[in-house]
Amino acid sequence: MKGKPLAAIVSAGLSKFGKRDGFSGRELFAEAALEAFSKCPNLEPKKDIEALIIGNMSESFEHQCHSAPIMADWAGLIPASAVRVEAACASSGAAIRYGLFAILSGVYDVVMVGGFEKMTHRATSENTEYLAMASDFPFEQWNGATFPALFALMATAHMDKYGTGEDQMALVAVKNHHNGTLNPKAHMQREVTVEQVMSSRVIAKPLKLYDCSLISDGASCAVLTKPEVARKYTDSPVYIIGSGHGTDYIGLYERESLTSLRAARIAAKEAYEMAGISPQDVDIAEVHDCFTIAEIIAYEDLGFCGTGEGGKFIESGAPTLNGYLPINTSGGLKSKGHPVGATGVAQLYEIFLQLTGQAERRQVNGCEIGLSHNLGGSGATCVVHIYQRG
């Protein structure tokens, strides 16, 4: 082991992502939980799981707060203690971190972390409004700044400062859509070409339709244990060896930079230091591609390439499935989909599959260390985790 195991992931589950008409958040979460339980026959969920830490962004989609006891109920875990963690689109990334703390505290031996969001039953205008609540109400939302607009500002600044091209951003979409075709749980299992991305309609200039991730329904979960009890549940645990959480000003107007996310750099630094590794040690990563520009900035903030070189990095093919550092093998938020509260643990799920050799047609051979990078809002929150095959 490169890093010290902080907690073990002994199982994980993911609902099918997509437009899940007729399913509520609780039903999607039950679907994810059943997968995790069925894969781990030695686990007795109601007896063994002591707590549920669930990520969910918005009470508005389903007119439901206090959702943690409901999710615990639908996973059959009552009376395990249940709590919701919210950090916008990084809600379940933060749930991983606080689940990890719950294990490290010594209070619990086995906890479940997860996330869910049911979004597609709402009108586009409602989704836009609810998502915009993750920006600053008096200074951003109120003035009409939706998320595509905020990331468009970042994209424009990155293009201006580093010469990043719209065609380079398009390559992110092409890569992630390709990966999504290999993931049966992805929302959109369809290839796109650079030409299609470039000619899709403008959402917030320079971002076009195919630069944007998807409004999806979905849920995710994982079972964490103390490292020393992991082998009771599985022969192939994955260990969390690093965790980082950075926070920055919520309003773009208060940030030091528009071309880099300080929260991501802080989270990455903390996670790398805790794991005792450097970016060069990472074999695979799931990063928060809510917009294509966000993935390009993530390459830089995570140290996978130099500052300003994100465009060249995707152009080199390095982050493709056959490259030296495959990124978003799941299809990412772009193609797998982005049920916001589920995304952080869905990233963990993909890394868990990859590090345990269960990723089927998109399996990266020989990967040992994985990383997940989960943003909240326009990047006021970032949570990074580092995982190692047991």
Add this chain to the structure above:
Amino acid sequence: MKGKPLAAIVSAGLSKFGKRDGFSGRELFAEAALEAFSKCPNLEPKKDIEALIIGNMSESFEHQCHSAPIMADWAGLIPASAVRVEAACASSGAAIRYGLFAILSGVYDVVMVGGFEKMTHRATSENTEYLAMASDFPFEQWNGATFPALFALMATAHMDKYGTGEDQMALVAVKNHHNGTLNPKAHMQREVTVEQVMSSRVIAKPLKLYDCSLISDGASCAVLTKPEVARKYTDSPVYIIGSGHGTDYIGLYERESLTSLRAARIAAKEAYEMAGISPQDVDIAEVHDCFTIAEIIAYEDLGFCGTGEGGKFIESGAPTLNGYLPINTSGGLKSKGHPVGATGVAQLYEIFLQLTGQAERRQVNGCEIGLSHNLGGSGATCVVHIYQRG
């Protein structure tokens, strides 16, 4: 010390509770934070505080989720990592628990926990709707079951099963309103009589206006450290020696009992065992009197009296300021007010004042061990903490 110190509270702050026209949640939180900082001159907030765990129930009141980075900003803590915890009205009780886990994990030495809610600018119908989101949407809210209705069901069952009287419930209101007159931060600093309570208008039979807690604005915070560094910041720390968190089915229709909250019994048992104490060791308590019946049930669930004897317990005068176990010396949710997300840490604040001799006209002499009991929704969540004077 009776218990093992798990974390130290080295400072705490509370905004004035009430109808705070013109103040937003972030401004109220800054008010609370400034008190905590001004009371603790050895603390350098931006340098020392590594994380903020904030309780907030509803994004709807201020059309704002992802509020943790905003609160961190307004407390001057950026780039400390910030996350929101939500468990309905137990949100900041849960924030204490996860702040404690963050300390116990060894990852952080100093964290801030807190809570806030800005409610009074909304219409009564909006407040009722937003609060009802803490009940089960398809099975309770949708059918019109508001919180007064749910607690009225519990009151009716308790009256039926144990002969509890409306006059006994009224005594809870009388006691807490009296205590509130001694708390300059209380929302409603006004005595009420049994006659006034009994003749106030019916909200949900048998609950009348004065059986219900208040819709308030407010914020609360506390600074937690590892026990071994507490003396760097204060000569009079208060230690958290026990923490318990119970969860039950959210819908009343699924519960084993309507006259006792299983989540509260589980949380109390866990907290007492962790602290190594029994209910008889508790000197003061803040309990979740969202309705007078909830305080009566809390007496029983916490083991302060026998099952079904809550009515007699208040009648005996035991929980009054001059009784042997003063309860809700702050005025409680009934009179201090109930800005829902702020309540859990506001309970901690009162215990902190009492155990450090700062409670002025409502000071309980010689108290050494305090307890807080914070409910979420109609009791699907309960968080109990036990504190000891350092």
